[in-house]
Amino acid sequence: MKTVTIKIDGNSVTVAENLTIMQAAEEIGIHIPRLCYLENLSIEGACRVCIVEVKGAPAYVTSCSTKVVEGMEVTTNSPQIREARRDIVELILDNHPKDCQLCERDGNCELQNLAYTLGIRERLFEGKRKDFPIEDSSKSVVRVPEKCILCGRCVRVCHEVQGVYNLSQQSRGFNTIVTPAYQRHMDDSVCIQCGQCINACPTAALQEKRHTEQVFKALADPEMHVVVQTAPAIRAAIGEGFNFPPGTPCTGKMVTALKKLGFNAIFDTDFAADLTIVEEAHELMGRIQENKNLPLITSCSPGWINFMEKFYPELIPNASSCKSPMSMLSSLIKTHYAKKNGIDPKKIYVVSIMPCVAKKYEMDREELLLDGIKTTDAVLTTRELIWMIKSYGIEFSRLEDSDFDSPLGESTGASVIFGTTGGVMEAALRTAAHWITKKPVHEIEFKEVRAVEGLRELELTIDNITLNIGVANGLVNAKKLLNKVISGEKQFHVIEVMACPGGCIGGGGQPYPPKGYTILDKKLFAKRAEALYKIDQEKTIRVSHENPSIKALYKELLKEPGSDVAHHLLHTHYNTQTPRGVR
Amino acid sequence: MTNNQKQNNLSKEIVDFITECQSKENPSSYLIAVLHKVQDTYGYLSVEHLEEVSQRMQIPAAKVSGVASFYHFFNLKPRGKYIIQICKGTACHVKGADLIAEKLKEELGIEFGETTKDGLFTLEATRCLGTCALAPVIQIDGKVYPKVTPDQVPQILENYFPKK
Numbered sequence: 001m002k003t004v005t006i007k008i009d010g011n012s013v014t015v016a017e018n019l020t021i022m023q024a025a026e027e028i029g030i031h032i033p034r035l036c037y038l039e040n041l042s043i044e045g046a047c048r049v050c051i052v053e054v055k056g057a058p059a060y061v062t063s064c065s066t067k068v069v070e071g072m073e074v075t076t077n078s079p080q081i082r083e084a085r086r087d088i089v090e091l092i093l094d095n096h097p098k099d100c101q102l103c104e105r106d107g108n109c110e111l112q113n114l115a116y117t118l119g120i121r122e123r124l125f126e127g128k129r130k131d132f133p134i135e136d137s138s139k140s141v142v143r144v145p146e147k148c149i150l151c152g153r154c155v156r157v158c159h160e161v162q163g164v165y166n167l168s169q170q171s172r173g174f175n176t177i178v179t180p181a182y183q184r185h186m187d188d189s190v191c192i193q194c195g196q197c198i199n200a201c202p203t204a205a206l207q208e209k210r211h212t213e214q215v216f217k218a219l220a221d222p223e224m225h226v227v228v229q230t231a232p233a234i235r236a237a238i239g240e241g242f243n244f245p246p247g248t249p250c251t252g253k254m255v256t257a258l259k260k261l262g263f264n265a266i267f268d269t270d271f272a273a274d275l276t277i278v279e280e281a282h283e284l285m286g287r288i289q290e291n292k293n294l295p296l297i298t299s300c301s302p303g304w305i306n307f308m309e310k311f312y313p314e315l316i317p318n319a320s321s322c323k324s325p326m327s328m329l330s331s332l333i334k335t336h337y338a339k340k341n342g343i344d345p346k347k348i349y350v351v352s353i354m355p356c357v358a359k360k361y362e363m364d365r366e367e368l369l370l371d372g373i374k375t376t377d378a379v380l381t382t383r384e385l386i387w388m389i390k391s392y393g394i395e396f397s398r399l400e401d402s403d404f405d406s407p408l409g410e411s412t413g414a415s416v417i418f419g420t421t422g423g424v425m426e427a428a429l430r431t432a433a434h435w436i437t438k439k440p441v442h443e444i445e446f447k448e449v450r451a452v453e454g455l456r457e458l459e460l461t462i463d464n465i466t467l468n469i470g471v472a473n474g475l476v477n478a479k480k481l482l483n484k485v486i487s488g489e490k491q492f493h494v495i496e497v498m499a500c501p502g503g504c505i506g507g508g509g510q511p512y513p514p515k516g517y518t519i520l521d522k523k524l525f526a527k528r529a530e531a532l533y534k535i536d537q538e539k540t541i542r543v544s545h546e547n548p549s550i551k552a553l554y555k556e557l558l559k560e561p562g563s564d565v566a567h568h569l570l571h572t573h574y575n576t577q578t579p580r581g582v583r
Numbered sequence: 584m585t586n587n588q589k590q591n592n593l594s595k596e597i598v599d600f601i602t603e604c605q606s607k608e609n610p611s612s613y614l615i616a617v618l619h620k621v622q623d624t625y626g627y628l629s630v631e632h633l634e635e636v637s638q639r640m641q642i643p644a645a646k647v648s649g650v651a652s653f654y655h656f657f658n659l660k661p662r663g664k665y666i667i668q669i670c671k672g673t674a675c676h677v678k679g680a681d682l683i684a685e686k687l688k689e690e691l692g693i694e695f696g697e698t699t700k701d702g703l704f705t706l707e708a709t710r711c712l713g714t715c716a717l718a719p720v721i722q723i724d725g726k727v728y729p730k731v732t733p734d735q736v737p738q739i740l741e742n743y744f745p746k747k
Contacts (some may be wrong), residue, residue, distance in 0.1 A: 171652045181644035182630050182653075216697035274673075442731070579634075582643045 019486060021063035021074055022050055023138060029522070031510050032076055033114055035086060035092075035202055036151035037064040041160055042518040044152045048088050049114065052076050060084060076582040086118045092149050092305055093176075094127030096203075097452030103147075103204050110202035111149060132177055138186035139364055140193040140209055140357040140508075145177050146207035153519075154178060154197035154420020161501055161520065163476040164307070164581065166191045179203070181579075190310050190581040192475075194303035194499045195381075199234055200519055208357045211378040212388055218349040218377070219262045225342065226349045227252025227337075228263040228327040229408075230327050232256060232270055233419030233504035234382050236531035237511035240511045242396040249535050250400020258353075258391045259402060268404045269352070270411030273418040273427070275553070276300065277544035279570055280322045280424075281431040282561035284494055289467075293317045295470070295485060295492035300423050302323045302358035303499025303508070305574060307475050311583045314577035319435030319573040326352045326359055327368050329408060330375035331569045336557055337408065353385050355419070355507030358499070361470045369570050378417030407549040413535070413542030420529040421473040421503035422450035425496040429460070430543045436462045444542050452526065454501065455480060457490075470495040473503050591606065593635050594624055601639045611642050614650055618657060627658040663698045663705035665743050667691075667723050672711030674718040679732075683710070684721055686733040690740060 001018040008025055015024045017042055022032050022042075035047035043065045051060035055073035075081060093115060100106050132145035139226055148170065155178060159165040166180050166189050177430035180189030189342075198206045218224050239250040260265045280521070285298045299305060299320040308315055313414065323331065331349045338345040352359060358380075362368070380388070402410070412428050417423035426446045449469060455477040460467045470492050472478040476499045484490045500506045502525030510528075517524040536542060544550065558566045588717075595603075597620050604613035617640065621632050628651050629711050637644040638743050669684050684695075687706060698705045713718050717729030721739070728739055 159643075165645050168643075168649040169653075170649050172655075182633070183646040183648075427642035579644070580638070582637060582641050 004068050004070040006068050006070070006074060007072045009076055013301065015068060017068065017070075019068050020059070020550065021052055021054075021066050021068055021072075021197065024068050025052075025074070025076060030076055032063050033109065033118060034064060035149065036113060037155060038153055038156070038200065038520065039518050039545075040522075041153065041156040041200075044156065047092070047149070047151050049085060051081065051084060051088070051432060053078060053081050054439075055541075067142065072344065073196040078403065083385050084116070088122065089115055089295060090120055090125060091116055091127075093123055094125045094375055095129050095193075096149065097146055098123070103203040103304075104207050109204065112271045128174070130174075130177075131207070132254050133178075134344055135185055136209065137188070138191060138193065139361040141186055141191065141195060141198060142185065142207045142209050143179070143208060144205050145179070147203045148178055149203060150176055150178070150366050151202060152178075153200040153202065154206055157196045157200040161194055161474050162192070162194060162307075162499070163166050163479050163583070164190060164192055164194075188579070191580055192306035192310065192499065193358040193361045193473075196500060199512070200508070208361055208381050208384070210384060211351075211360065211380055214252055214379050215351050215380060215388070218351070221349075222406075223347060224349045225264050225343050225347055225353065225503035226262070227265045227267060227270065227333050228258050228351045228353060228488070229267045229269045229272075229326065229333075230258070230353040231326065231355055231419065231504060231508070232273060232416045232423075232532060233507060234353050234385070234530065235416075235535070236419060236505055236528040237382050237510050238357065238386060240514045241382070243514075243528075246514060246517065246524055247530045248331060248376055248397075249531040250474070251535065252403070253396055253399040255404055256399040256485060257394050257396055258400045260394050260399075261388060261392060263351070264275065265405045265408075266402065267329060267333070267408040268411050269325045269329055270415035270418070271408050271547070271549065272325035273300075273334070273415035273424075274544035274547045274550050275328055275570065276325050276424075277414060277427045277431050277550065278550060278554075280320050281323065281435065281545075283320055283429050285435060288563065295468075295495045296320055297494075298419065298496045300424055301497060301499045302352060302362040304475070304478065306358060306361065306577070307499060307581075309574055309577040310579070311581040312486070313489050313580075314583075315485065316484060316574045318461050318485070321567075322369065323414075323572045324359075324362065325571055326354065326379075327362065327375060327572070328570045329437075330363075331368075331370050332408065332553075334373055335569060336553075344371055345360075349377045350375060351553070352376050352381065353379060353384050355379050355504045355510045356500075357381060357508045358554055359509075362580070363574075367574075370569070382507075383509055386511060407552065409550040410547060411539075412544055412547045413537065414544040415547075416535045416539070417532050418534050419453075419504040420450070420525075421470050421498055422456070422496065423447040423503065423532070425469060425471050425494070427544055428494070428578075429462075433462045434543060436465055449496075450529075451477075452522070452529075472496070473498040474501040474508075475499055483583075501525070502529070506534070525566070569570065591635075593621065594638075596622060598639065601636070605640070614642060615638065615654075618647075622657060623674060625631070625722040626662050627649040627660055629661075646657060646744060660696075661698060661702070664703050664718060664723050666674065666705050666707060667686055667721060668707045668712075670712045670714075670717075670718070670722070671708045671709075672715065674715035680719045681733050682728050683736065686736045687721075690736055704740075712732050721722050 004017045004189045005014045034050040035182045038042045045062045045065040050063045052073040135143040158167045235251040239248040297318045334345040359379040415426035429446045451471040456471045471480040505528035637647045
């Protein structure tokens with residue numbers, strides 16, 4: 001590796017020649033302020049906040065986009081550069097609303113934080129305000145364009161990570177606005193509702209559609225039996241909202257907090273993940289035997305399902321007909337559970353805690369109505385739940401652990417890893433391996449399917465069956481696999497797609513990164529995944545089909561995987577959606 | 584309008600041009616050239632046409648629409664049969680271009696950038712036309728009217744109304 005030696009604030013430092021000034025400064029522990037820059041996206045150079053002085057250069061340069069050169073002398077913190085940076089941020093604030101106390105991002109807004117860090121204590125310029133209305137047509141993502149600072153992070157994440165390219169800057173000058181094509185509404189666009197734009201936004205210009213108030217209302221209604229379920233990825237990230245180090249599993253505390261919030265029953269989406277595995281592994285075996293509709297593509301991720309319906313509708317027959325674990329569990333709660341406990345399903349209110357904003361869209365899908373009844377009534381993101389717990393005054397860190405309620409709270413190690421890339425595949429393989437070999441499975445872990453880098457293709461032989469497997473997270477990666485399927489370049493048996501980078505642990509509803517981590521940070525995703533694998537390893541039962549409550553459910557209700565009852569309650573179908581995306 | 588399946592509005596010439604561009608290196612770099620052709624043919628860029636360009640060139644619609652709305656020379660609204668341009672250069676301004684603008688707006692019932700309901704006139708402001716000695720001027724479809732006074736406006740417009 002070639003290196004160059006440069007001076008940063010008078011200190012000599014030798015770094016790799018391909019680094020930018022910003023990266024070189026990072027190496028010696030100097031964090032140059034920034035707004036539009038994100039490590040895992042392309043460089044935009046739009047905000048100008050990261051400017052530094054380079055000796056001999058005619059003007060300040062943006063450190064995010066300028067490479068180091070031998071002998072370069074950089075100043076990051078002279079009084080002049082500090083003032084210039086402050087002016088730049090003041091000008092950004094100039095047409096930004098002055099409503100921090102009323103704002104969704106108060107306390108975790110990058111712009112607010114930056115203004116404080118740079119020492120802006122008064123607003124000298126009163127600029128013209130942007131007069132754009134709030135756009136909340138989408139069931140998941142709300143746009144508040146008057147708070148947009150045009151950093152382009154949402155545009156880039158939508159294009160470069162998700163391959164959706166729904167958002168872009170439209171019009172020019174002061175009228176520039178980030179919207180879908182033709183300035184149409186989000187519900188009339190190619191948006192797949194993944195919510196990665198919300199994660200990437202430094203301000204509150206993009207937010208999830210909140211369900212907190214309706215949940216509080218249901219909790220306060222004595223007529224209502226309010227049931228909650230929590231997705232696997234929540235327990236791995238909720239702690240971050242209460243200053244636990246990333247990667248701390250907080251299952252027990254989370255359950256206690258939900259009890260304190262007043263939920264009547266607390267179930268685990270993991271239970272339904274086990275059920276998904278049994279149904280989906282059965283579906284896979286059937287398709288392999290008949291050599292039909294292969295590859296089977298997983299269907300747990302609603303962002304992926306939306307993407308498929310808009311971008312790859314010809315792959316609809318390949319998608320597993322299994323409902324997502326959330327919708328499976330909600331269906332069981334409103335039918336089987338209601339009947340067993342003698343509760344009118346109309347008096348049951350099902351709340352799902354999800355790392356995902358696309359679930360807010362999924363819950364309203366017509367295909368998921370069961371005898372005309374909506375099965376999930378509200379979806380809260382991890383962020384919303386953290387806020388509710390804080391708003392209720394519950395001291396999370398001091399809570400004792402408690403267990404989920406039975407029987408829809410019982411789960412195995414296989415189900416909890418659903419929350420991270422490769423997890424659905426691994427869980428399915430654990431069960432499939434048992435069914436193929438007809439023997440107890442010894443090698444329970446299939447580490448090779450964990451696509452931490454975003455994309456994995458592999459061949460796996462179990463007894464005499466060889467499976468071609470694909471695993472992808474982040475839809476740009478998924479496109480690579482799917483294009484091979486479409487072109488016939490490669491024959492897969494089974495593909496797992498999770499829309500969000502890293503899988504659900506990196507979902508659009510997860511907490512904003514804690515100190516020391518960035519958005520789309522692989523280190524953060526690894527920590528959250530670690531928490532899930534830890535829970536998996538600590539479980540006595542780590543194979544879905546051995547979950548005793550699942551066995552009981554089949555005996556009592558479903559009879560066998562793929563039965564008519566199972567199809568009625570646990571399976572669904574998909575439809576082509578418009579507008580059609582360009583892939 | 585969710586329907587983007589109607590994909591056969593563009594003329595054969597434009598479709599052929601897109602096909603030709605697709606065979607070149609970096610086909611998406613021809614987007615602006617294609618949009619020019621569409622505007623030359625239809626006078627403006629409709630959502631339907633942009634959508635078809637997006638699908639035929641396989642460029643995401645948000646990008647096509649972003650480019651179309653960024654450049655000043657692209658019109659996203661239909662334009663009239665006749666384009667009336669009022670010079671807003673210094674000389675014309677001093678000589679009372681604003682009064683003529685007001686009269687035109689009143690006569691046509693539209694603002695700058697708008698087109699009359701009958702599709703006959705589009706009203707635009709323009710920078711200096713370089714005929715300052717004749718100020719104030721208006722230009723209709725390339726023809727310059729010199730030293731215009733507000734009361735001449737109805738008479739000038741009369742030339743463009745269809746003969747009864």
